[in-house]
Amino acid sequence: MATPLDVVQRRALAPDRRGFLTGKPGVLAWVETALGHRPIDPALFERALTHGSHGEAHYERLEFLGDRVLGLLVAEWLFETFPAEPEGLLSKRLNALVTGPVCAEVARGIGVPAALRLGKQALSDGAGDSDNVLGDVMEALIGALYLEAGVDGARGAVRRLWADRIDSAGAAPQHPKSALQEWAAANNRKAPAYEVTDRAGPGHAPRFTVKVSVGRLAEASAEGGSKQEAETAAAAALLAIVRG
Structure with missing residues (x-):
């Protein structure tokens, strides 16, 4: 039997045909399901999901912040997970985990494409499935989460969303x-x-x-x-x- 959470998750992953993010209740439900955090200011997360083609209040500043937060949190995680590895190997692991395509994969996994706010031209050009856009939005969401929930809240989300990408047994990937x-x-x-x-x-x-x-x-x-x-x-x- 489907649970209420299952229903919310299916909605988060489904196309946004009815504009389910319109208004505070929609943002609250989606962010809480996707990131495990109930927004204090839904507008902050709406901004993280807004492309420049949709309006002036878009995700780029939050992406700038989230990129740095993600790098720090993954570096911290690797430092703890691989205590015997030198800096060079840790750097290889870090570089493989925070790339745009990886961030885009994570974004798809939590239903970001359905939640994006795009202008008509960007939508018709396929921006909703662009690795560049999805990767940037994922970083913007991490930036918004950091602003509201602090480093602990951002850390919890990153470790949950990137969990199956940390290979504690495998060798460091060579770029x-x-x-x-x-x-x-x-x-x-x-x-x-x-x-x-x-x-x-x-x-x-x-x-x-x-x-x-x-x-x-x-x-x-x-x-x-x-x-x-x-x-x-x-x-x-x-x-x-x-x-x-």
């Missing part, structure tokens, strides 16, 4: 750009050079094409929703080539 850099150095090759060869799409959902080369040995290109994402994908593609 493709770092791995390519190390490969080039170990094989007496020039350092990898990255070049943006194309940029397409609207401002809120851009697509970058990046080419990476290691001297004249080899090159590869890849696309991504940000320059960093495209560089990472291109590095992974070139690694696959040079490693055979």
